[in-house]
Amino acid sequence: MDYYIMKNNQRINLLDIPTVDFGVLRAQLAATNLRPVSFFGSDWGQNIKLFVVLADDEKGNLLVSSALIDKNVKEYESIAKDNHQYHMFEREFYEQFNIKPLAHPWLKPVRKNQNNYEFFEMEGEETHQVAVGPIHAGVIEPGHFRFMCQGEKVYNLEIMLGYQHRGVEDLMVKKPSNQLAESICGDSVIAYNMAYSQVMEELCGMEITSRAKLIRRIALEMERVAIHIGDLGAILGDIAYLMGKEVYGVTRTLVINTLLEISGSRFGRGLITVGGVNFDINKELSEKIVDTLDGVKNTVEKMTKATLKSSTVMSRLEKTGNVSKEVAEELNLVGMIGRSCGINLDSRFDFCDEFYKDFERKSFKATNDAYSRFKIRYKEIIESISFIKKFLKKLQDCETEKLCVEKKDLIPNGFALSIVEGWRGELVHVATTDGEGRLSRYKIKDPSFNNWYGLSMAVRNNGISDFPLCNKGFDLSYCGFDL
Amino acid sequence: MDKNIILTLFNTLILLFMPFFVIGIIKKTKAFWAGRKGVSIFQPLFDTVRLFKKDRTISSTTSWVFNFAPVVVFATTLFAGLFVPMANCYSIINVVGAFVIFSYILGLGKFFALISAMDTGSSFEGMGASREACFTTIVEPAFFIILASLIALSGNYTFSSIANIIKSSGTFGILIVIMAVISLFIMLLTECSRVPVDDPTTHLELTMIHEVMILDNSGVDLALITWASGMKMVILMALITNLIIPFGSGLKAGVGLFLLTLILLAVVIGTLESAIARLRMSHVFEFVFVMSSFALIVASLAAVKMYGI
Known part of the structure; x- marks a missing residue:
């Protein structure tokens, strides 16, 4: 893989970052075992420049690479389908630049389009959906939680955020x-x-x-x-x-x-x-x-x-x-x-x-x-x-x-x-x-x-009444996610 | 004045107004253990007065059931309270077999509370109703067994005779009373949604049992329902009190002792809530089943006492 190695808290010249063919980069990202820390597009004249930063935690290095994508390109083969760590990154990239990752496992909005979106659903006699939020009982931030339950047991929880997207x-x-x-x-x-x-x-x-x-x-x-x-x-x-x-x-x-x-x-x-x-x-x-x-x-x-x-x-x-x-x-x-x-x-x-x-x-x-x-x-x-x-x-x-x-x-x-x-x-x-x-x-x-x-x-597979306990344990940020 | 008139008046006042102070005392106790000053013990009373002044907001998806239920809940609880012996072990309506009427009147109230929660169509309230119904199916048989055993043991099948058990059955009676009190105390925690079964102060809808069923109620409706659940607590406390305090010690002493025991029970509940965490929902059933085991012990002991071994 063609990349530039940098350290944390360092400035490098933008022109030093190698630009590789997008297809090649995609294949390499799908195969690598280094974890992504940043994956974002940037307007680049006629093109969109995609920057990827991977972390090599053992050596303390950060690997930077980039690819140019033509603005007329409307779709590409998803990375997330092979490497799940890119799941959210690709959804975000799709939302910001409207280039569709094909065969993405679950392509839906990250922060925008809050009105119509799909949820995983299940059917059966004792199954029921519980929708919580975006306005909650306590003074907490807005977020929508959709539980698919059978009795008291949660089969799946889907979380929809973005209500505080401020740009x-x-x-x-x-x-x-x-x-x-x-x-x-x-x-x-x-x-x-x-x-x-x-x-x-x-x-x-x-x-x-x-x-x-x-x-x-x-x-x-x-x-x-x-x-x-x-x-x-x-x-x-x-x-x-x-x-x-x-x-x-x-x-x-x-x-x-x-x-x-x-x-x-x-x-x-x-x-x-x-x-x-x-x-x-x-x-x-x-x-x-x-x-x-x-x-x-x-x-x-x-x-x-x-x-x-x-x-x-x-x-x-x-x-x-x-x-x-x-x-x-x-x-x-x-x-x-x-x-x-x-x-x-x-x-x-x-x-x-x-x-x-x-x-x-x-x-x-x-x-x-x-x-x-x-x-x-x-x-x-x-x-x-x-x-x-x-x-x-x-x-x-x-x-x-x-x-x-x-x-x-x-x-x-x-x-x-x-x-x-x-x-x-x-x-x-x-x-x-x-x-x-x-x-x-x-x-x-x-x-x-x-x-x-x-x-x-x-x-998953926990009682729905244990959700608040799990949620507090994670204590994640809504506004840090929504940006 | 006739002693009975005074007691009727007094017991009605206890039934109507003691709920506020009992809840106030529990809150004060919790505040004390937490090192806070806490709100005044009159606050629950003020809150109810405030709610009575407010308008009702009614969801457009509800039917007449939702409108009607708070009144039913309040009326049934109040009516059931009239059968229960309060101060000086005096029941306002003292009839043979009162405990059957008592249980089913409370049951009617609960039925309306459940269908009113279902009526709103909210997924939370349906969940709360299902939990409440589930606990009731465990609590009700146990409650019946205990009351039936105690009343059979006391001989004359009226509610107020349960206070005579210690007197009439001697040391054996003490054993029975201890078992029955433990069982009734667990029932009190379950029915009045206290820790470790439920957390009355939480804002987390997903974990609530009783509170979640009344999320849609407001104004007068909410006031009636919270008042009724406070009354239920006083009723159950009165049952426990009558079992442990040997009455007939004169009007003034009887009344004073009764009020003192109510306050003491409230302090015990408050302290318990400060000391332990809430149980996991699946473990709550095990906890409530403990009540059933004690109920069965009470029944067997009563049978042994009555018929010999």
């Missing part, structure tokens, strides 16, 4: 800003803003200081701790375990209040900017953070111990919503959910930078069920707290460095990519510039884009 990718090209990047997905503010800033810094050729990088990573880990603790509480709330719900809820507040002290926003809005960070963590604050996190760690450890001792809780969590490792690999599940299914992907370590390379990558004994999804959160909270403490210590070595470097102009014909391990998993931002140094394409892939199908698989 973020186009907006990013027209008027890129940190504020916009932060608003794409409200529970991953730091991750999104960090990925955006890194892409822009690469495209401008800016080298930011270690101090800024450390503060970004501290905030990223804080976000992970906060959301994970909140999720632990939410999982327990769904199974009516009041004690856990309340204790985790209170503890989460301590963490986000610490973010408030750093940046003036409980979700870290405005902390990161292109070129560095806006707020400093001084020595006094640093000590305070360590104190708070020690308390948080203590509470979380105690509460988790008590929770996992409770037989009623364990009976709900264990063996609920299994996703086998084989299925997870086939669907290319990423991030925390992938790890809870035994796929050891973590872009912090796979595409290692100078800050994470000293840390030991601990293995997780996955049991693939709701318990696994509970346990991995606990493990990651404890791990992230120790990371934050080490980052804070390192921060003292580079006290004199600037927080933010000067802004520069975009470099023409650039192709930059940034993968950030947000709390959900790998968040991929790719941007290209044209010959005059303007943004020409901005592509975002949220981990939810991979993982929504995992949720469908998890609830």
Whole structure:
């Protein structure tokens, strides 16, 4: 396969990316065992240029390749029919460029055309459909869930999203800003803003200081701790375990209040900017953070111990919503959910930078069920707290460095990519510039884009009343998917 | 004034207004265990008053059944409540074989609640109705066995005589009462949709049992239904109370003890809800079957007591 090898957070010249014949590329993608991290088209005069980025996780390399497709071409042979990891990517490509993948297993809209669409249906005396959403009983985001059930048992769940499609990718090209990047997905503010800033810094050729990088990573880990603790509480709330719900809820507040002290926003809005960070963590604050996190760690450890001792809780969590490792690999599940299914992907370590390379990558004994999804959160909270403490210590070595470097102009014909391990998993931002140094394409892939199908698989053959528990365990993003 | 008139008046007031406070106390207990301040115990009462002031919204797919059902549910529960011995073990309507009328009047109410849920055509409510019907088929025989055994044991086949069991059957009676109370308590948790059978506070339609059946009800209808389900809780609590408290200790003491036991039971339920998680739907059946086993034990013990071994 003809490709250009790049690293995470790197800019390459757009013209260096080899352009291969589309038929050849298709055959290679169908056969390769490297997983796709990005697959998108871009307007290219008379043609459409298709970019594909594959990840070689073991070596920490990213393989970039491209193909030109004539705009008059209206169909091609689907890749997904041979390699299921391209299922969603091809549906998205079809929706954006109207080139139909033939023999695609289930070609339907990803985000648009919300009125008429097909669902898998089944017939029989005791079968029934349950349609939930897009407006839900709780204050959550819109999404339509169609269950095919026999009695209480779910045979299939189909998820239809796109109700919040805002055209973020186009907006990013027209008027890129940190504020916009932060608003794409409200529970991953730091991750999104960090990925955006890194892409822009690469495209401008800016080298930011270690101090800024450390503060970004501290905030990223804080976000992970906060959301994970909140999720632990939410999982327990769904199974009516009041004690856990309340204790985790209170503890989460301590963490986000610490973010408030750093940046003036409980979700870290405005902390990161292109070129560095806006707020400093001084020595006094640093000590305070360590104190708070020690308390948080203590509470979380105690509460988790008590929770996992409770037989009623364990009976709900264990063996609920299994996703086998084989299925997870086939669907290319990423991030925390992938790890809870035994796929050891973590872009912090796979595409290692100078800050994470000293840390030991601990293995997780996955049991693939709701318990696994509970346990991995606990493990990651404890791990992230120790990371934050080490980052804070390192921060003292580079006290004199600037927080933010000067802004520069975009470099023409650039192709930059940034993968950030947000709390959900790998968040991929790719941007290209044209010959005059303007943004020409901005592509975002949220981990939810991979993982929504995992949720469908998890609830198969489970009771329909266990769906909320599975859903909370996955806790996927609607707006990160809808864009 | 005649003692019976006072008790009739008093028991009617308990039946009508105690439901709000019982639910209020459960909520307060849960808030206490969660370290929160919690809402006032009068809040359920205020909520019902507020609902009475609101208009009804009725789905265009429903028929007369949906309109009619809330009234039936409320009326049947209230009527059934009149047969049950409350404070001082006094039943307002005390007739022989009252427990049969009592069970089937409650059954009528439930039947209307079920078909009203089906009437909306919503897939959630159909699911809730099917779950509720399923639990009822397990609960009802067990309930019948217990009541029949207790009443047969007490001798004169009236409802209010169940309080005499400890007195009349001695130590053997205590054993029977313990078994019956455990069984009735499980029934209370099941019928009044409390944890671990159902979660009354959840917003997740897919997991609900009782709550999902009333999703389409609003305004006065909703007020009547929630009031009725509170009354049902008081009725079942009254049964338990009458079994464990030896009455006949005078009017004031009897009334005071009765109210105290109701409050205590509410605190027990609140504490239980704070301490354990909800069961998986498929395990709930096992839990409810425990009630049936205890019911059978009660029946066998009663038979042994009455006819010897």
